[in-house]
Amino acid sequence: MRKAVVNQKECVACGVCAKTCPRQAISIFHGIYAVVNEDLCVGCKKCERACPASVIQVVQKEAAS
Amino acid sequence: MKKWNEYLWIFSAVYMTLGFFNILFAWIGLICFITPLLLSIIGKGKIYCNSYCGRGQLFELLGSRFKLSSNRSIPAFVRSKWFRYGFLAFFMTMFSIMVFSTYLVFNGTNNLKEVITLLWTIKLPWNWTNTSTVSPWIAQFAFGFYSVMLTSTILGLITMYFFKPRSWCVYCPMGTMTQSISMLKHRRMVK
Numbered sequence: 001m002r003k004a005v006v007n008q009k010e011c012v013a014c015g016v017c018a019k020t021c022p023r024q025a026i027s028i029f030h031g032i033y034a035v036v037n038e039d040l041c042v043g044c045k046k047c048e049r050a051c052p053a054s055v056i057q058v059v060q061k062e063a064a065s
Numbered sequence: 066m067k068k069w070n071e072y073l074w075i076f077s078a079v080y081m082t083l084g085f086f087n088i089l090f091a092w093i094g095l096i097c098f099i100t101p102l103l104l105s106i107i108g109k110g111k112i113y114c115n116s117y118c119g120r121g122q123l124f125e126l127l128g129s130r131f132k133l134s135s136n137r138s139i140p141a142f143v144r145s146k147w148f149r150y151g152f153l154a155f156f157m158t159m160f161s162i163m164v165f166s167t168y169l170v171f172n173g174t175n176n177l178k179e180v181i182t183l184l185w186t187i188k189l190p191w192n193w194t195n196t197s198t199v200s201p202w203i204a205q206f207a208f209g210f211y212s213v214m215l216t217s218t219i220l221g222l223i224t225m226y227f228f229k230p231r232s233w234c235v236y237c238p239m240g241t242m243t244q245s246i247s248m249l250k251h252r253r254m255v256k
Contacts, residue, residue: 008256010144013244014234015115016125031110031247032254052229054138 001062002043007055008033017047017056070117074126077119081218084211088179088194088204091211098239105243108250114240121231124221128230139228139235149241156238159185163209171202178205182212183219 004026006017011033018026018034025040026047034047034056048056083090097120101113114121128134142148169175179192196204221233234240248255 012144012149012235012240013111013114013247014121014231014240015111016121016231016234018115028111028115030108030251030254031105031112031114031244032251033256049136050229052139052231052233053144053235054141054229055144 001060002058003038003041003061004036004043004045004047004056004058005061006034006036007057008035010053010055012053012055014052016050016052020046020050022046071122073117073119074122075119077123080119081214084215086194088191088196088207088211089199091207091214092203094210094214097214101239101243102246105246105250110247111240111243113243114234114237118234120218120221121234124225124230124233127222128225134225134230135227136230137228139224139232143232144235149236152236153238153241160213163213164206167202167206167209170205171200177201179208181208181215184216 004017013028013031013033015028015034018024018028022044023040023042025037025042026034027037029035038061043058045058048058080090080093083093097118100117101111104113105111128136166175170177177196179190179194179196181189181191183189191208194204196207217233217237221237224232224235
């Protein structure tokens, strides 16, 4: 399964990804970094393309049991 | 249906336009400085950036809807801590100098200079507003503050064109400050 992964050390918490996500799978954790809810993420890459800091990558992940 | 806060780009556009007609409107811009700081201090994180920043929405509109952005990735150094905090320090230094020059007009050392300074260097004469109705220092702050707002808008438009629409958000001094405040409030969660 493909999931969005945020480089939280370099995330600027601007919220563009959360706004772009068609599944409301991303939230900004206390104004510090973006967090992806992997249960909702479908790996569509919209956030990856929108992220102004380019710190989101959609990667292949093992299916969660 | 769109929510009211999705139209805040109009506020930003109107604000920048009003400054051309009467410089005293520049004072309204203090809202964009005080609100995000207060919101993060009371624990709302970066909700200002996330939902209410008119400037961010304006860049999004121009860059995405009007396709004025080349959508390239920003160079990695721009999102590094040293660049973001360095730019914040530079910005705050220039801001303090501006406040100090307002003070020098307030105490009568200097006279009012009806000039807008772009990118901290280019001086544009801006003398078509009648500022004699207010104290000179009130007008001086308006010129200084509008210079800050116009300069950062121009920087944002340049990086919007070369990189992603909201690339200004990566190095926005207000954003860096609100994120730092949020980090201080939730120290254990910081990665």
